[in-house]
Amino acid sequence: MSEQSGSGTGHGTPPIQIGLLGLGVVGSGAYKVLTDNADAIEQKVGAPVVVKKIAVRNLNKERLVSVDRSLLTDNPDEVLDDPDIAIVCELIGGVHPAKEFVLKALRNGKSVVSANKELIAKDGHDAMVEAAQRNLDFMFEGSVGGGIPIIQAMKSALAGNAIHEVKGIVNGTTNYILTRMTREGAELADVLRDAQAKGYAEADPTNDVEGFDAQYKIAILSSIAFTSRVQPSDVYTEGIMRIGAHDIEHAREMGYVVKLLAIGQRVGDDAVQVRVHPALVPASHPLASTSGPYNAILVRGDAVGDVMFYGQGAGMLATGSAVVGDIIEVCRNLRHHATGRIACTCFEHRRALPMDTVVTRYYVRMYVTDRPGTLAAIAGVFGRHQVSIESVRATAADRAEAIWVTHRVQEANMRRALKELGSLPEVYSVENWLRVEE
Ligand SMILES: NC(=O)c1ccc[n+]([C@@H]2O[C@H](COP(=O)([O-])OP(=O)(O)OC[C@H]3O[C@@H](n4cnc5c(N)ncnc54)[C@H](OP(=O)(O)O)[C@@H]3O)[C@@H](O)[C@H]2O)c1
Numbered sequence: 001m002s003e004q005s006g007s008g009t010g011h012g013t014p015p016i017q018i019g020l021l022g023l024g025v026v027g028s029g030a031y032k033v034l035t036d037n038a039d040a041i042e043q044k045v046g047a048p049v050v051v052k053k054i055a056v057r058n059l060n061k062e063r064l065v066s067v068d069r070s071l072l073t074d075n076p077d078e079v080l081d082d083p084d085i086a087i088v089c090e091l092i093g094g095v096h097p098a099k100e101f102v103l104k105a106l107r108n109g110k111s112v113v114s115a116n117k118e119l120i121a122k123d124g125h126d127a128m129v130e131a132a133q134r135n136l137d138f139m140f141e142g143s144v145g146g147g148i149p150i151i152q153a154m155k156s157a158l159a160g161n162a163i164h165e166v167k168g169i170v171n172g173t174t175n176y177i178l179t180r181m182t183r184e185g186a187e188l189a190d191v192l193r194d195a196q197a198k199g200y201a202e203a204d205p206t207n208d209v210e211g212f213d214a215q216y217k218i219a220i221l222s223s224i225a226f227t228s229r230v231q232p233s234d235v236y237t238e239g240i241m242r243i244g245a246h247d248i249e250h251a252r253e254m255g256y257v258v259k260l261l262a263i264g265q266r267v268g269d270d271a272v273q274v275r276v277h278p279a280l281v282p283a284s285h286p287l288a289s290t291s292g293p294y295n296a297i298l299v300r301g302d303a304v305g306d307v308m309f310y311g312q313g314a315g316m317l318a319t320g321s322a323v324v325g326d327i328i329e330v331c332r333n334l335r336h337h338a339t340g341r342i343a344c345t346c347f348e349h350r351r352a353l354p355m356d357t358v359v360t361r362y363y364v365r366m367y368v369t370d371r372p373g374t375l376a377a378i379a380g381v382f383g384r385h386q387v388s389i390e391s392v393r394a395t396a397a398d399r400a401e402a403i404w405v406t407h408r409v410q411e412a413n414m415r416r417a418l419k420e421l422g423s424l425p426e427v428y429s430v431e432n433w434l435r436v437e438e
Pocket residue numbers: 021022023024025026027055056057058059061076091092093094097115116117118142143144146313314315316319
C-alpha cells in the first residue's frame with residue numbers, strides 16, 4: 001500500500017494530542033496500542049496521534065507498560081486545562097470524580113473517549129448533552145463488551161434497522177464461573193474462591209456476581225438499540241449466587257447450559273423489557289458455546305436479521321483496542337471538522353415494563369414427599385395459575401426431587417404458583433427456579 005493511501009500520510013501534519021485520565025488496566029492497554037501501532041494509526045488518521053499527558057493517582061506506582069515518567073501527573077487539571085490536548089480519555093472508573101472530569105473536558109472544548117460503563121449507564125446523558133451543544137464527540141465503545149465493536153456497529157452499520165432485541169453474555173467473570181461449574185461439576189463458592197486467587201474475579205466480586213456490571217451494560221446497549229433512555233433502575237437484575245452444581249447438572253441432562261443473560265426487548269411501539277438473570281439456554285444456541293471470559297452479543301434487526309458479536313469482553317489490550325478505535329474515529333472527525341456527527345441517539349421515550357409482565361418458560365427444582373398423588377397435587381397448583389407443564393422428571397435418591405419445565409407463561413402467574421407451592425404439604429422446599437430462554 002502506498003504511503004499516501006487511507007486518510008493520507010501524517011508526515012508534516014501537526015500531531016493530534018491526547019490526554020489520558022488513568023493508567024490502570026485499560027489506560028495501559030490504550031497507551032500500548034497507541035504506541036505499538038503508532039505508524040499505522042498515523043496513516044489511518046492522516047496525522048500523528050500522541051499522548052501528551054497522563055493523570056494518575058499515585059505517581060510512584062509500578063505501571064503495566066513502560067512509559068516516560070515525565071508524561072505522568074497527579075493533577076488531572078494538567079490534562080483537562082491543556083489547550084494542546086484535543087481528546088481526553090477518561091479511564092478512571094466510577095461516577096465521581098470521573099463525571100466532573102468528563103464535563104470539564106467537554107466544557108474546555110475537548111472531545112472525550114471513555115470506557116466507564118457505570119458513568120455512562122447512570123449519568124451519560126449529561127455528558128452527551130454537553131458534547132452535542134459543543135459539536136464535540138463523546139464515545140464509549142470500551143464500556144460494553146471489552147474489545148467487541150458493538151456500540152459503533154449499532155450506531156453506524158446497523159443504524160438503518162429497527163432493533164427488536166439485544167441479548168447476550170456481557171460479564172466475563174460470571175461466564176468464567178458458570179463455565180467452570182459446568183465443566184467440573186463444582187459448586188459456585190469453590191470456583192469463585194479459585195477465580196479470585198487466579199485474578200479472574202475481583203476481591204469484592206459483588207458487581208459481577210450480583211449482576212450490576214451486566215445491568216449497566218444492557219442499559220447502555222438497550223438505550224442505543226431502542227433509541228430510548230434505559231436507566232440501570234429500569235433493568236430487572238438477578239445475579240448467579242443461587243445457582244448450584246445440581247441445577248447445572250439437571251440442565252445438562254435436559255440439553256441446556258446455564259448462562260447469565262442480559263436481555264433487552266422492544267415491546268410494541270412504546271415499551272421495552274430489560275433484564276439480567278441466569279437462564280437455561282439450549283446447548284445448540286450460539287450463546288451456549290460462549291465459554292470462559294468471552295462475551296457474545298446477539299442483535300436482532302428488522303432488516304439485517306440476527307447478527308452475533310463475539311470476543312474478549314474485558315482485559316488490557318482488548319479494551320485498549322476499543323478505546324483506540326474511538327480515538328481514531330474522533331481524530332478523523334477532528335481532521336475533517338466533523339466532530340459531533342453522532343450525538344445522543346435516545347430521541348424517543350419507551351416505558352420500561354416490570355418483570356411480572358415477562359412471558360417465558362421456567363425450570364423449577366423442588367424436594368417433595370415420596371408418595372402417590374404428590375405430582376398431581378403440584379400439577380394442580382400450577383394449573384390453578386395457568387402454568388402448563390412441558391415436562392416433569394422425578395428422582396428418588398435420599399430425597400425425592402421433582403424437576404419441572406413449564407410452557408411459556410407470564411412471570412406474575414409463575415410467582416403466584418411458586419408462592420402457593422411453598423405452603424403445599426407435598427412440597428418440602430422449592431430449591432430453585434430459573435427462566436428457560438430460546
Ligand atoms: N479492566 C477491564 O478489563 C475493563 C474493561 C472494560 C471497561 N473497563 C472500564 O474502564 C475503566 C477503568 O478500569 P481499569 O480496570 O483500567 O481500572 P484501574 O486498573 O483501577 O485503573 C484506574 C486508573 O485511574 C487512576 N485514577 C483513579 N482515580 C483517579 C483520580 N481521581 N485522578 C487521576 N487518576 C485516577 C488510577 O491511578 P493509579 O494507577 O495511580 O492508582 C488508575 O491508573 C472503568 O470504568 C472500567 O469499568 C474496564
